Amino acid sequence: xxxxxxYKTQDSQKAYYQxxxxxxxxxxxxxxxxNGLQYIYTLLRVSGVQDGGWDPFIEAQEAxxxxxxxxxxxxxxxxxxxxxxxxxxxxxxxxxxxxxxxxLYNLLxxxxxxxxxxxxxxxxxxxxxxxxxxxxxxxxxxLVTLKNEAEKIGEQELxxxxxxxxxxxxxxxxxxxxxxxxxxxxxxxxxxxxxVVSFEELSEKLSRCFAFYQAFFDLYRQIRYSFKxxxxxxxxxxxxxxxxxxxxxxxxxxxKMHFSNGSQAFWERRKERVHGINVMLEKDxxxxxxxxxxxxQRKWLFNGKIxxxxxxxxxxxxxxxxxxxxxxxxxxxxxxxxESNDKDVQGCLFYIKCTGHESIEFVIKSDKLLFEAKExxxxxxxxxxxxxxxxxSYVYDCTYFVNSDKAREIKKGxxxxxxxxxxxxxxxxxxxxxxxxxxxxxxxxxxxxxxRGFTITFSMDDPRNTLCLSNFGILPKTDWKIKPEWxx
Numbered sequence: 001x002x003x004x005x006x007y008k009t010q011d012s013q014k015a016y017y018q019x020x021x022x023x024x025x026x027x028x029x030x031x032x033x034x035n036g037l038q039y040i041y042t043l044l045r046v047s048g049v050q051d052g053g054w055d056p057f058i059e060a061q062e063a064x065x066x067x068x069x070x071x072x073x074x075x076x077x078x079x080x081x082x083x084x085x086x087x088x089x090x091x092x093x094x095x096x097x098x099x100x101x102x103x104l105y106n107l108l109x110x111x112x113x114x115x116x117x118x119x120x121x122x123x124x125x126x127x128x129x130x131x132x133x134x135x136x137x138x139x140x141x142x143l144v145t146l147k148n149e150a151e152k153i154g155e156q157e158l159x160x161x162x163x164x165x166x167x168x169x170x171x172x173x174x175x176x177x178x179x180x181x182x183x184x185x186x187x188x189x190x191x192x193x194x195x196v197v198s199f200e201e202l203s204e205k206l207s208r209c210f211a212f213y214q215a216f217f218d219l220y221r222q223i224r225y226s227f228k229x230x231x232x233x234x235x236x237x238x239x240x241x242x243x244x245x246x247x248x249x250x251x252x253x254x255x256k257m258h259f260s261n262g263s264q265a266f267w268e269r270r271k272e273r274v275h276g277i278n279v280m281l282e283k284d285x286x287x288x289x290x291x292x293x294x295x296x297q298r299k300w301l302f303n304g305k306i307x308x309x310x311x312x313x314x315x316x317x318x319x320x321x322x323x324x325x326x327x328x329x330x331x332x333x334x335x336x337x338x339e340s341n342d343k344d345v346q347g348c349l350f351y352i353k354c355t356g357h358e359s360i361e362f363v364i365k366s367d368k369l370l371f372e373a374k375e376x377x378x379x380x381x382x383x384x385x386x387x388x389x390x391x392x393s394y395v396y397d398c399t400y401f402v403n404s405d406k407a408r409e410i411k412k413g414x415x416x417x418x419x420x421x422x423x424x425x426x427x428x429x430x431x432x433x434x435x436x437x438x439x440x441x442x443x444x445x446x447x448x449x450x451x452r453g454f455t456i457t458f459s460m461d462d463p464r465n466t467l468c469l470s471n472f473g474i475l476p477k478t479d480w481k482i483k484p485e486w487x488x
Contacts, residue, residue, distance in 0.1 A: 013207050016212070020211055020216070024215055025219060027107050027111070028219060028223060030155075034110055034111050035110040035113055035114070037236075038106070038109070038114070038116040039107075039110045041106075041286055042103060042106040042107060042109075042116055043103075043220075043223060044253075044267070045057070045103065046281070047274065047281070048281060057097065060097045064094065068090065068210075081183075084181060084186070084202070084206075085181070087206045090209075091206050092174050094209055095139050095166060095209065104158065105121070105146060106120065108155060111153050112149075112152060115286070117284050117285070119281075121136075121145065122134070122137075123135050123136045124137070140168050143162065147159045165209040167205055169188055170186070170197065184198065185198050221251075226251065228248070228251050228252075233302065235300055236257075237354075237470075239301075240257050240258060240300075241257075241300055241302045241307050243258060243302075247270075254266070257288055259296065259301075260296050260297040260299050260300070261292055261295035262301065262304060264278065265277065265290070298331070298332070309356075312359065313357050313361055314355040314359075318386040318388075318397045318482050319480045320436055320480055320482050323355060325354040325469070325470065332354060333350065336439070340411070342411060342414075343439070344411075344435055345414065346438070347435055347439055348360050348402075348414065348437065350467070358402050359400060360399065360400040360402060360410065362433055362434060363433065363482055364433045364487070365396075366393075366394045366429050366430065366431040367392055368429055370383070370396060370424060381416070381417070384397050386481075386482050389484075390484075398417075400416060414435070421433045432488070434488065461476045462483075462486065
């Protein structure tokens with residue numbers, strides 16, 4: 001017996017760990033790339049205020065480490081019944097932890113573009129006799145909820161990974177002392193029909209469980225540590241500045257939201273305590289108390305000063321999204337038109353005032369490769385060859401960094417872009433370019449269809465049709481990758 005179990009527990013653990021680590025890394029990454037802000041809330045597990053010693057997630061991790069040390073110690077002379085008893089204790093302790101289910105639920109939500117949910121698994125009320133008490137959801141019910149969320153975005157593999165070790169019969173039997181161990185098997189005695197689980201099968205479930213949670217904890221801790229070296233200040237769509245808070249020991253520990261009226265919202269999770277100000281936990285999202293609404297300004301302010309950055313842009317490489325903005329666009333448009341009559345400058349000004357990025361984004365399409373390398377930098381201009389390029393039609397996503405919000409400087413930038421493109425035309429390239437953002441789309445006049453009229457069709461997943469949005473959810477699902485046909 002000992003030899004078989006030892007092989008399963010020790011030799012397979014590393015392979016199981018790599019299997020789970022690879023998948024979980026994919027899930028965390030998908031959530032991050034789809035919904036960055038809600039992903040931060042998920043990592044921090046934003047919740048109510050707590051003093052030190054009230055976070056069961058910390059206690060659970062410490063308990064698992066201590067139990068594992070005990071298991072290693074008693075298993076040095078071979079795996080016996082005592083080894084299985086401790087291993088089963090760790091197993092049940094692991095699959096009962098609430099925090100991993102909450103994090104996984106919100107990762108799936110982030111990947112769908114949903115808001116962070118502080119309490120995704122509400123308990124059941126115990127009735128009038130105990131109005132302030134609830135019965136927590138069982139792991140089985142939580143898995144049903146996770147399964148439904150996973151299926152919405154094709155992430156059924158998550159449930160498959162969990163089911164590879166999750167066994168409610170084993171959990172129930174052990175917690176209710178409804179089991180017996182022989183020299184070869186785990187027997188479930190009283191919960192319905194008797195059931196036998198061989199030590200070989202049991203050892204695999206235990207080993208997979210330990211590998212899954214080890215991979216989960218390692219990755220979760222590593223991701224939080226990684227924020228120590230990342231950019232700390234980020235513009236938000238409604239003139240807020242979002243600040244990430246980190247420290248040397250724990251990595252990501254919290255955030256501050258700086259509002260344009262000078263007020264702040266603050267939330268922090270440390271091992272010692274959980275603390276927050278002006279953060280409100282709604283049923284299905286996080287909200288903030290922003291202070292005096294009348295004092296809000298159309299400026300990004302950080303500690304009372306205008307927040308500015310050099311050489312930044314709104315879109316990720318080779319993407320072309322509508323501008324996400326929650327303010328009053330009519331006020332911005334009026335201001336832009338008062339500053340310039342030039343249509344090109346107006347579109348660029350609108351982009352800068354709504355995103356805070358002092359740059360001009362444009363796209364180029366050419367019949368030949370413009371540069372030997374995929375990326376090009378020359379002064380304020382940067383260009384990147386996009387994956388949608390094919391032979392005879394090469395698409396470049398480009399940026400001119402103005403680092404100014406003045407109309408005259410933007411005009412200089414547009415002229416420099418035009419000159420940059422014209423230099424290729426002089427060399428014999430068939431090349432066209434387009435600025436990404438205009439107050440009014442430049443539409444070519446429709447052609448008469450032999451006197452039988454014509455049809456104009458607008459596609460809602462074409463960013464040229466929609467300058468600005470307050471919610472991407474109203475549009476069809478798209479990756480917003482640049483399409484060659486968008487460049488005319």
